[in-house]
Amino acid sequence: MTALVALDDVSKFYGNVKALTDVSLEVHAGEITCVLGDNGAGKSTLIKIIAGLHRHDAGTFTIEGDEARLGSPREALDRGIATVYQDLAVVPLMPVWRNFFLGSEPTTGVGPFRRLDVRTMRETTRAELLRMGIDLRDVDQPIGTLSGGERQCVAIARAVYFGAKVLVLDEPTAALGVKQSGVVLKYVAAARDAGLGVVLITHNPHHAYLVGDRFVLLKRGTMAGSHLKSEIALEELTRQMAGGSELEQLSHELARGGPTEFPGGHRPE
Amino acid sequence: MSTADAPTRQPAPSGGAGDERLVHRSLARRLMSRPELGSVVGAIAVFVLFSLVAEPFLRPASLSTVLYASSTIGIMAVPVALLMIGGEFDLSAGVMVVSSALISSMFSYQMTANTWVGVGVSLLVTLAIGVLNGVLLTRTKLPSFVITLGTFFMLTGLNLGFTKLISGTVSTKSIADMEGFDSARAVFASHLTIGGVDIQITIVWWLVLVALATWILLRTRAGNWIFAVGGNADAARAVGVPVTRTRIGLYMGVAFAAWISGQHLLFSYDAIQSGDGVGNEFLYIIAAAVGGCLMTGGFGSAIGAAVGAFIFGMASKGIVYAQWNPDWYKFFLGAMLLLATLLNAWVRKRAEDKS
Numbered sequence: 009m010t011a012l013v014a015l016d017d018v019s020k021f022y023g024n025v026k027a028l029t030d031v032s033l034e035v036h037a038g039e040i041t042c043v044l045g046d047n048g049a050g051k052s053t054l055i056k057i058i059a060g061l062h063r064h065d066a067g068t069f070t071i072e073g074d075e076a077r078l079g080s081p082r083e084a085l086d087r088g089i090a091t092v093y094q095d096l097a098v099v100p101l102m103p104v105w106r107n108f109f110l111g112s113e114p115t116t117g118v119g120p121f122r123r124l125d126v127r128t129m130r131e132t133t134r135a136e137l138l139r140m141g142i143d144l145r146d147v148d149q150p151i152g153t154l155s156g157g158e159r160q161c162v163a164i165a166r167a168v169y170f171g172a173k174v175l176v177l178d179e180p181t182a183a184l185g186v187k188q189s190g191v192v193l194k195y196v197a198a199a200r201d202a203g204l205g206v207v208l209i210t211h212n213p214h215h216a217y218l219v220g221d222r223f224v225l226l227k228r229g230t231m232a233g234s235h236l237k238s239e240i241a242l243e244e245l246t247r248q249m250a251g252g253s254e255l256e257q258l259s260h261e262l263a264r265g266g267p268t269e270f271p272g273g274h275r276p277e
Numbered sequence: 278m279s280t281a282d283a284p285t286r287q288p289a290p291s292g293g294a295g296d297e298r299l300v301h302r303s304l305a306r307r308l309m310s311r312p313e314l315g316s317v318v319g320a321i322a323v324f325v326l327f328s329l330v331a332e333p334f335l336r337p338a339s340l341s342t343v344l345y346a347s348s349t350i351g352i353m354a355v356p357v358a359l360l361m362i363g364g365e366f367d368l369s370a371g372v373m374v375v376s377s378a379l380i381s382s383m384f385s386y387q388m389t390a391n392t393w394v395g396v397g398v399s400l401l402v403t404l405a406i407g408v409l410n411g412v413l414l415t416r417t418k419l420p421s422f423v424i425t426l427g428t429f430f431m432l433t434g435l436n437l438g439f440t441k442l443i444s445g446t447v448s449t450k451s452i453a454d455m456e457g458f459d460s461a462r463a464v465f466a467s468h469l470t471i472g473g474v475d476i477q478i479t480i481v482w483w484l485v486l487v488a489l490a491t492w493i494l495l496r497t498r499a500g501n502w503i504f505a506v507g508g509n510a511d512a513a514r515a516v517g518v519p520v521t522r523t524r525i526g527l528y529m530g531v532a533f534a535a536w537i538s539g540q541h542l543l544f545s546y547d548a549i550q551s552g553d554g555v556g557n558e559f560l561y562i563i564a565a566a567v568g569g570c571l572m573t574g575g576f577g578s579a580i581g582a583a584v585g586a587f588i589f590g591m592a593s594k595g596i597v598y599a600q601w602n603p604d605w606y607k608f609f610l611g612a613m614l615l616l617a618t619l620l621n622a623w624v625r626k627r628a629e630d631k632s
Binding site for chain 1 (some may be wrong): 492496497498501504505508509512513514515517518567571576577
């Protein structure tokens with residue numbers, strides 16, 4: 009089966025900075041590919057290439073088998089790749105239903121009487137959210153009054169409704185509590201069950217292991233590992249993610265009774 | 278597919294007729310979340326005040342005068358409100374009205390053309406000024422406060438400079454004897470008598486603009502975009518909203534209303550003082566802010582701005598009817614702005630917390 013999105017030895021340079029070197033990844037329909045990495049590992053760069061914000065400098069990027077070089081987020085959307093960013097593409101003061109259709113509003117009537125199809129918009133929003141398992145009290149409430157998790161879910165439901173084949177999620181659980189994260193992961197799974205290919209960017213191996221089918225580990229812009237779920241246990245994933253030996257070093261340094269002087273100077277940089 | 282978020286709750290019947298969890302959201306609470314609320318409360322208070330202290334205030338003729346004063350502010354307050362919902366200011370709006378009148382008058386006079394030609398040229402030039410404001414804003418990405426402060430001073434200078442250069446004085450020559458003046462006056466500066474009450478045509482224009490703006494805001498794609506551009510421009514861009522086009526369109530809306538106001542000025546006074554209009558931009562902004570438009574964008578209504586304009590119409594004339602010193606009007610303007618903005622902020626916070 010052809011992958012919906014495949015990256016093969018993709019690299020990206022910003023001037024003389026290697027942001028990403030030889031990273032490969034595959035996204036299949038009905039599967040979740042997790043991209044794990046610490047801050048600065050190159051996760052954002054990877055997203056930006058898939059989302060059409062940046063172009064890669066080396067390697068191949070294929071969408072359903074065809075080599076692609078996306079010029080804009082709009083182009084990515086047209087090819088079926090929807091990205092839900094961490095800071096969420098919603099307008100807080102606008103009602104949920106207006107947010108849901110923002111930028112792709114259906115209209116009815118002709119000429120000067122062309123108007124928003126408000127009825128359809130409200131009913132569709134309600135029905136689509138319900139289909140994702142979100143039972144909203146009132147689609148008229150400002151989306152800013154929803155919790156962070158619910159907002160993520162609305163953004164996911166919107167991408168699914170507008171026919172996305174690949175859903176790219178940037179740290180969807182980063183700012184959320186345990187319970188909220190669980191709710192969001194459930195909708196991620198729901199999107200997968202609806203047949204979408206999902207790219208889940210996270211630095212939480214526990215969340216990743218709960219839903220992921222493939223795991224790509226990034227470290228300082230390079231690929232530190234690529235595993236299928238069947239090949240790796242959570243403990244190993246967590247160990248690799250946390251940096252293995254680095255963690256041991258850290259635990260050693262943090263142990264009580266160590267030297268009291270600070271490493272290095274105090275001068276702020 | 279997961280459906281187990283709230284197993285104890287029955288999903289509402291499809292069709293969205295209602296939800297049993299919504300009963301607690303009372304009518305009062307729904308009214309509270311309307312942007313117009315603050316201005317309506319203010320309007321009632323001002324109305325009651327002047328009804329008590331100014332005996333002539335309640336006469337039909339006075340009411341017609343008040344409405345006329347309101348309409349001259351209100352015609353501009355409507356597009357300024359839309360612009361504020363879109364997250365921007367236009368400080369050049371006040372002098373743009375006078376520019377529009379000057380262009381119309383001087384073009385007709387110098388070319389000895391039919392006044393309607395001048396009116397048409399004025400429309401094109403005024404819209405071009407609006408486009409310039411919008412393009413400068415979207416290209417430079419500077420704050421609209423700076424951009425329009427610049428165009429405000431430039432227009433002020435151009436108004437005086439060109440008028441002196443062309444007619445030798447600071448005001449334009451009369452065009453009352455020129456062809457087309459009477460028909461243009463009928464459109465922009467006539468009055469109708471309804472039930473013995475004199476109704477200035479600007480009141481009609483004002484109400485038409487309010488209705489049109491409300492329609493655009495609440496029932497068209499452009500309206501959705503205006504709210505989105507003011508509420509979160511980056512998010513709007515990310516989902517494919519034409520942010521630049523929306524902003525330029527909003528500035529053109531202000532220019533269009535400035536053209537209507539300018540032509541009214543011209544055809545009711547005939548000669549235009551080129552130094553006029555300075556400071557009026559604040560009246561429009563205050564009317565919109567009192568009407569519930571958020572200073573930071575993304576929230577507000579055209580009806581609220583109309584009520585805001587009505588408050589200032591009542592105040593400016595009510596102070597005269599009450600035989601107070603009209604100097605107090607300015608103090609009233611400032612106090613009203615502060616009070617209304619505070620009230621709006623408080624109401625919105627409450628409505629959002631507990632809705």
